[in-house]
Amino acid sequence: MKPRVSLQDPALRNGNFSLRINPVQSKDVGLYEAWVKYNTEIHSCHVDLGIITVNLSPPNPVIENELLLMSCNSSHQASLVETCWFHNEHPGPTSRTFCSLSGALFLLHPAMSDAGSWRCQLRYSDKEIISATYNLQILGFDGPTSPVVYAAAGSAAD
Numbered sequence: 001m002k003p004r005v006s007l008q009d010p011a012l013r014n015g016n017f018s019l020r021i022n023p024v025q026s027k028d029v030g031l032y033e034a035w036v037k038y039n040t041e042i043h044s045c046h047v048d049l050g051i052i053t054v055n056l057s058p059p060n061p062v063i064e065n066e067l068l069l070m071s072c073n074s075s076h077q078a079s080l081v082e083t084c085w086f087h088n089e090h091p092g093p094t095s096r097t098f099c100s101l102s103g104a105l106f107l108l109h110p111a112m113s114d115a116g117s118w119r120c121q122l123r124y125s126d127k128e129i130i131s132a133t134y135n136l137q138i139l140g141f142d143g144p145t146s147p148v149v150y151a152a153a154g155s156a157a158d
Contacts, residue, residue: 001028026051029075050075054120054134064140068107072120072132079125086119112140 006020017036021028032047052074062068072083084099098105103122107114115138121131151157 021049024049024051026053026075050130052120052122052130052132054118054132056134056136061137061139062110064111064138065109068110070105070107070118070120070134070136072103072122074122074130076122076124076128076130078128080122081125082123084121084123086121087114088116089119110138112138114138 001021004021004023004025006022008016008018008020011018017034019032019034029049029051032049034045034047036043052072055071055073056062057069057071058066070085072085080101080103082099082101083103083105084097085105087096087098103120105120115136117133118136119131119133121129123129149157
């Protein structure tokens, strides 16, 4: 797994034997075990690493008005009960929520207003809730609604 894996050497002196994986990949799913020997004592811990992925079809960046499919999947083993997508979760007129039984969300005509933070939340039959955030980029025109722009003679127009 090198060079994606490292131990936090300064933290070892304080009893922290954390393992850092960056970036995490789907193949990293599984059980990790650590053993630390200090004088005559042996300490161990087990960590089960699960993965959640957000996929776009077509891939990011998305072209304005082209069909977009966003899907969210996890390595969790229980049955998926519900998937919810949250767009711009801050209170206000641009905040939206979509829930379904599958992990997919279709945007038929994505607009510039669809860009930004999307969070998928997966709820499972064993009450486990897993979520991931994705920053969606939309390529398009974000200008005036009228195609006519007036500019003073001799000045610049954008």
